[in-house]
Amino acid sequence: MAEKFDESIDIDTRRGTKIGLTGKQIQIAQILADPSETRTITKMCEDEGVPRRTFYNWVGRAEFIDFVNSLVEKRTDAELAGVWGALARKARTGDSAAIKLFFEMKGKYKSVQEINHNFDSLSDEEREKRIQELMNKVGDSSNS
Structure with missing residues (x-):
């Protein structure tokens, strides 16, 4: 699995450089898209050697935000099957909230x-x- 993840980063890196992002911007974008990341913006900037003002300038650029959003989309798509499986398992246990959500997601329930x-x-x-x-x-x- 790690091998495939590294390959996807290479693809993302190439895409990021094609839209004019620097290596540091790509690195920060990947951190922002990582669901396990728990550092504050201040701590992340400090750890990664990026001034906060520079970070906020990047966040103000549509290309940077679009790149971060594309990484988030890719990572959430990769989790979709597992999340659907977990939801279905929970619904099968009789959890009414999971059952409702399952049917809402399938378009078979309307409030x-x-x-x-x-x-x-x-x-x-x-x-x-x-x-x-x-x-x-x-x-x-x-x-x-």
């Missing part, structure tokens, strides 16, 4: 919300507008 509202004091136009706002809030666009 039902009840809305009570008094429209008596509104004009017809105001009433229609308010109904549309409420429908949009609960995610129903069928009244559009």
